[in-house]
Amino acid sequence: MSNKRPILSVENLTKVFGGVVAVDNVSFTVEEGEIFAVIGPNGAGKSTLFNMITGVLPSSSGNIYFQEKRLNRKKPYQIAQMGITRTFQNLEVFDNMTVIENVMTGAHITMKTNILTAGLRLPSVRNEEVKTMERAMEALEAVGISDLAYEIADRLPYGSQRLLEIARAAISNPKLILLDEPMAGLNSEESRQLVEVILKMREQGMTFLFVEHDMETVMSISDSIVVIDNGVKIGEGTPEEIYQNPQVVAAYLGDEEEEGVEAYA
Numbered sequence: 001m002s003n004k005r006p007i008l009s010v011e012n013l014t015k016v017f018g019g020v021v022a023v024d025n026v027s028f029t030v031e032e033g034e035i036f037a038v039i040g041p042n043g044a045g046k047s048t049l050f051n052m053i054t055g056v057l058p059s060s061s062g063n064i065y066f067q068e069k070r071l072n073r074k075k076p077y078q079i080a081q082m083g084i085t086r087t088f089q090n091l092e093v094f095d096n097m098t099v100i101e102n103v104m105t106g107a108h109i110t111m112k113t114n115i116l117t118a119g120l121r122l123p124s125v126r127n128e129e130v131k132t133m134e135r136a137m138e139a140l141e142a143v144g145i146s147d148l149a150y151e152i153a154d155r156l157p158y159g160s161q162r163l164l165e166i167a168r169a170a171i172s173n174p175k176l177i178l179l180d181e182p183m184a185g186l187n188s189e190e191s192r193q194l195v196e197v198i199l200k201m202r203e204q205g206m207t208f209l210f211v212e213h214d215m216e217t218v219m220s221i222s223d224s225i226v227v228i229d230n231g232v233k234i235g236e237g238t239p240e241e242i243y244q245n246p247q248v249v250a251a252y253l254g255d256e257e258e259e260g261v262e263a264y265a
């Protein structure tokens with residue numbers, strides 16, 4: 001385990017909305033190849049944290065480093081080009097486009113074609129399109145829904161649309177993928193399929209940072225967990241350590257998780 005290298009470092013990150021401190025001086029480091037979970041009650045600041053890391057929201061103070069490069073004040077597309085992509089808490093698919101077209105939109109950050117050259121229909125443009133389609137198909141195969149490539153996206157079951165979003169996040173071959181509540185709304189079969197996809201992609205070298213309320217998934221696939229409550233980091237560690245942290249249990253896991261505490265302690 002000595003060859004671990006940090007890929008993402010969040011240092012004293014803070015976000016204030018008006019009078020509300022949504023994220024309060026949070027620090028943690030994600031190592032390359034990890035599956036890293038952020039958990040905490042509703043309104044804890046988890047999505048706000050993701051929005052700052054991906055440049056959707058500016059931070060109020062603190063620093064974010066990705067492979068030692070500072071991300072503060074970079075635009076979302078620049079952060080994507082550096083190798084961080086994400087999915088959102090709410091489903092964000094283009095309803096009227098086919099599944100493969102949806103996935104292809106995730107590739108534009110690495111495509112050379114711009115509007116001008118696309119309009120000229122140059123052979124190089126056509127080649128790039130074909131290559132992008134091939135990559136989109138590979139991404140769909142990786143998440144197990146390539147048979148749905150030419151369906152209109154909004155006709156897919158919810159779980160397949162979630163997988164489509166992950167294929168779209170993966171097509172640009174990012175180093176780090178952020179998933180905001182990927183299991184929300186999935187049935188148990190769909191959740192199981194998604195867990196398999198995440199584990200397989202991690203084996204291929206991808207690093208995952210994810211927010212999730214489904215504790216069974218969090219505890220079974222995470223290498224490290226950070227717990228946030230009311231914007232403040234209240235715990236950090238392996239799943240076993242988190243389940244044994246009295247402050248975390250009191251603030252978040254609560255009494256109804258007693259069974260789980262025993263199972264994972």
Ligand SMILES: Nc1ncnc2c1ncn2[C@@H]1O[C@H](COP(=O)(O)OP(=O)(O)OP(=O)(O)O)[C@@H](O)[C@H]1O
Pocket residue numbers: 017020022040041042043044045046047048049089
């Ligand atoms: N754009 C915004 N403007 C003002 N306040 C915001 C904004 N986004 C989030 N907040 C507030 O910041 C706090 C943290 O919200 P956030 O969405 O990050 O929580 P969360 O941990 O993702 O919750 P959930 O588990 O419900 O998704 C909340 O009090 C929320 O109301």
Ligand SMILES: [Mg+2]
Pocket residue numbers: 046047048089180
């Ligand atoms: Mg959220």
